Amino acid sequence: MISIDVHSIKPDGVGYCAMRLAMSRTIEEEEELKRQCLAQGLRIVVTEAGGNTRRDFQEKSIRAVLGAALNAGLIEKDPREIHALLHAAEEAKQGVILNTSSEANIAIKIAIVRTDNWVSVALFGASAIHPMTEHERCGLGVMHI
Numbered sequence: 001m002i003s004i005d006v007h008s009i010k011p012d013g014v015g016y017c018a019m020r021l022a023m024s025r026t027i028e029e030e031e032e033l034k035r036q037c038l039a040q041g042l043r044i045v046v047t048e049a050g051g052n053t054r055r056d057f058q059e060k061s062i063r064a065v066l067g068a069a070l071n072a073g074l075i076e077k078d079p080r081e082i083h084a085l086l087h088a089a090e091e092a093k094q095g096v097i098l099n100t101s102s103e104a105n106i107a108i109k110i111a112i113v114r115t116d117n118w119v120s121v122a123l124f125g126a127s128a129i130h131p132m133t134e135h136e137r138c139g140l141g142v143m144h145i
Contacts, residue, residue, distance in 0.1 A: 014042065014113040015142045018122035021046055021111035022138070043114040045072035050107035050125075054097055057106040065089040065110060065121055074114045081119075081145055085112070088121040088141035095139025096123050104129050108137070117145055 017037045021044065024030040030046060037044050049064035051057030065085065068074075075081040096108060108125030120142045128134035 014115055014118045014120035015122070015140055017042055017044070018111040018113040018120040019124070019138070019140055021113070022109050022122035022124035024109075037113060041115070043072075043074050045069060045074055045112050047110045047112075048108065049110055050105070052105055054102045054104060054106065057108075058093060058097065061093060061108070061110070061123070062086065062089055065112065068110065069112050069114075069119075072112075074112055075119070084119050084143040084145040085121070088119050088143040091141030091143070092121040092123045092139035093141075096125070096127070096137045106137070119143055119145055 017033070017040075021030060021033050021037070024033055034044055034046070045068045047064050047068040049057070049061040051060050066082070066089075069085050070077070075085050096106065104127045106125065106127045108123045111122045113120045113122075120140065122141075123137075123139045125137060126134050127137050
């Protein structure tokens with residue numbers, strides 16, 4: 001059995017930075033976190049996605065992730081890079097859509113963080129069938145390129 005010491009997880013890892021960026025609440029907070037991530041040599045992009053149903057969200061979020069990563073130059077049109085990004089996005093999406101009604105509205109902030117060998121996609125936002133049932137959701141995916 002492999003033992004992992006949670007205290008040894010580096011606070012500058014791609015997953016940590018991606019989740020913090022996705023959870024930022026203000027432009028000022030987001031910009032400060034971007035500066036910190038960039039200072040560590042990480043490449044980043046932040047975008048948003050949403051959908052009126054779970055299926056609509058799933059389609060729009062993948063397009064948003066792929067488009068943002070390509071437009072920001074985080075990945076090239078290389079099968080290995082696209083494959084890793086899409087796997088990280090699918091893994092992150094599971095945290096958001098798990099136990100979500102198929103009719104729920106979903107709105108999330110997406111942060112993508114990249115090193116030479118790793119890519120992370122973090123999603124943070126809310127879902128609701130009715131405004132009175134809105135609650136927060138998050139997901140994180142990290143993949144080796």
